[in-house]
Amino acid sequence: xxxxxxxxxxxxxxxxxxxxxxxxxxxxxxxxxxxxxxxxxxxxxxxxxxxxxxxxxxxxxxxxxxxxxxxxxxxxxxxxxxxxxxxxxxxxxxxxxxxxxxxxxxxxxxxxxxxxxxxxxxxxxxxxxxxxxxx
Numbered sequence: 001x002x003x004x005x006x007x008x009x010x011x012x013x014x015x016x017x018x019x020x021x022x023x024x025x026x027x028x029x030x031x032x033x034x035x036x037x038x039x040x041x042x043x044x045x046x047x048x049x050x051x052x053x054x055x056x057x058x059x060x061x062x063x064x065x066x067x068x069x070x071x072x073x074x075x076x077x078x079x080x081x082x083x084x085x086x087x088x089x090x091x092x093x094x095x096x097x098x099x100x101x102x103x104x105x106x107x108x109x110x111x112x113x114x115x116x117x118x119x120x121x122x123x124x125x126x127x128x129x130x131x132x133x134x135x
Contacts, residue, residue, distance in 0.1 A: 006038075009063070036069070039083065088114070
């Protein structure tokens with residue numbers, strides 16, 4: 001089984017800032033073949049932030065390098081659809097897993113009984129909401 005894993009911009013920024021190896025941690029958690037995907041809107045968000053001449057801009061430039069290791073999203077969100085809406089919809093349609101550091105998105109996914117991977121306080125990744133059907 002191939003796990004479809006969708007990365008949010010804030011997790012990529014956190015990885016850049018904290019120097020976390022989330023790819024290896026996710027592989028350890030899921031123990032299977034993984035297809036990492038970064039939606040086009042995440043690339044756009046990071047590209048905008050990367051223009052800043054600040055620490056945040058530097059993190060975004062590093063996050064873009066990480067994002068380029070992943071598959072780009074195949075479609076754009078709808079006209080009225082935010083990046084979070086898009087991530088939730090595509091993850092649900094593909095039975096994918098969202099990786100995020102956004103507590104609101106995490107809560108939303110959890111309430112929809114969808115799996116989410118997040119960073120714990122000790123900077124290790126954790127997964128919640130994964131059902132046996134996903135494995």
